[in-house]
Amino acid sequence: MVDLPPLRHPLVAAPMAGGPSTPRLVAAVGQAGGLGFLAAGYRRPEQVGEEIRQVRQLTGASFGVNVLLPGAARATEAEIAAYAATLRPDAQRLDVALGEPVADDDHLDEKIDLLCQERVPVVSFAFGLPTGATVERLHAAGTCVLVTVTTPDEAVAAAETGADGVVAQGIEAGGHRGGFTDRVGVGEYGLLTLLRLVARVSRLPVVAAGGLMDGHSVAAALTAGATAAQLGTAFLRCPEAGTNPVHRAVLGGSRETVVTRAFTGRRARSIVNGFASRQSTVPPPAAYPHVHRLTAPLRRAAVAAGDTETASLWAGQGHALIRELPAGELVRQLAAETHTALAATRHPPGG
Ligand SMILES: Cc1cc2nc3c(=O)[nH]c(=O)nc-3n(C[C@H](O)[C@H](O)[C@H](O)COP(=O)(O)O)c2cc1C
Structure with missing residues (x-):
């Protein structure tokens, strides 16, 4: 097992393929005490290698790289x-x-070779299960391995590969459904329900994703058992994000x-x-x-x-709540709101 790196704030900027997840965004989130993620999906391995080098030039903070497994x-x-x-x-x-x-196959084998060579602190997978051998290789490189799940059964299967944690993705989430199958009616749980169902069958740390836009909902996810919260849409309007202007305008x-x-x-x-x-x-x-x-x-x-x-x-269901702020400032605001919301929960009015 490899633990998640210690974080000042339990906040993860989701990997977002297709442009939004830039090295600058990843570095700004890491500098502010969260965990930034590069998205290796649809990128050539040499582009991913270059982005990893850029992140390391910008910050000494931990970061992750996300890999999309091939579809059929x-x-x-x-x-x-x-x-x-x-x-x-x-x-x-x-x-x-x-x-x-x-x-x-989106250059899967070359990407795994690269990530092992670069000893990336965290690697997350979506669209399926990595093999046990891949998880072992990443562990040998000191990498913490996360698997995206949308059902409790997928969380059990992730644990069986030796993964160190799961990203539990609720139906509210923006972008692709990250689970193992693409069947209608499978993996359509709301995030809070999914968190409790996963907690019943797995002891792995859980990163919660889907519709989280402010500290109030992050606090709800933490209260429901998550170790950290992964936000995608919330970061799409940060100046460091590579979101295209058409997308930015409609958010x-x-x-x-x-x-x-x-x-x-x-x-x-x-x-x-x-x-x-x-x-x-x-x-x-x-x-x-x-x-x-x-x-x-x-x-x-x-x-x-x-x-x-x-x-x-x-975009996730909560996109109307998006803020246009530098990523570091957004992380600090989210952390402060989470703190306030958790304190209010501990001391409810009249409680
Ligand atoms: C623009 C965009 C691109 C995304 N690309 C990826 C990706 O490459 N890999 C992945 O695992 N998840 C991807 N996701 C899903 C996120 O990891 C996460 O589950 C989601 O953003 C959480 O919901 P939220 O957007 O409401 O915060 C993407 C989401 C968005 C909005």
């Missing part, structure tokens, strides 16, 4: 092709070719969020827009990363064109 399509090629046909009008409008709907408004496969073929929570909620006779197929590859050029073109109706707008 359940949908057929014909279903993927039928869905691709429904995207052509959008592609024509934005004057871009759709991507190839092919699978790859904090009154639009609701929805879980959809439309963008990537795997369920993910986005702010509602035309692409996420359009009605079609062809439902988005369960095919990740195929649909991710298919729509990536379209989503990039949408960002370049300032098109909020076609871009993926990952």
Whole structure:
């Protein structure tokens, strides 16, 4: 077992692939006493290596790197092709070719080699279970290993691989569902319920994620048994985050969020827009990363064109509560609020 590094504040900035998690964001969170995370998903191993070096140049604080495990399509090629046909009008409008709907392993083995070589303090996995051998190699490099879970059964399976803790992701969370399967009706627990169900079956430390936007909800997660709270959406408007301008502009408004496969073929929570909620006779197929590859050029073109109706707008249910603050200041405010909320809970009015 490798323990989580000691933290001044029990606050983790979630890994956010696709741009938001920059070395500057990770370093600012670490400097302020939280734990920052790089997102290795969709990045080449040499880019990840460069980002690790940049973090280390900026801070001596601990940090984590998140790895997305490869997916497998359940949908057929014909279903993927039928869905691709429904995207052509959008592609024509934005004057871009759709991507190839092919699978790859996102350079998994090279990334694990790199993380072992770099002796990264914390590595978290999403979309499945690392092998016991991978966990052992990371332990030998002194790395604390976390596995993202969305059900109590997944927490039990994570413990069996030798992992040191779990990230319990509630249905409120922004971005992809991080659990082992992508089936509708599996892993759809609200965060507080999930925390209590996981505590019943596992003694591993739990990092709570999903919809946490301020110290009040962080205090609730800690009270429900979490060791730390992982916030993603809350950091998306920090100046250090690499969030694109289209995404930044829609965050904090009154639009609701929805879980959809439309963008990537795997369920993910986005702010509602035309692409996420359009009605079609062809439902988005369960095919990740195929649909991710298919729509990536379209989503990039949408960002370049300032098109909020076609871009993926990952956000948790609480995004209206977002603050636009430097990351270090946000960590300090969250920590102070958590402290106040926990003290109020210990001394309830009239209690
Ligand atoms: C823009 C964005 C990108 C994300 N990318 C990743 C990722 O690469 N790996 C991962 O494990 N989780 C990813 N997540 C999910 C977060 O780890 C976390 O579960 C989630 O942000 C928590 O919910 P919140 O956004 O309401 O705080 C992402 C979330 C967002 C909002």
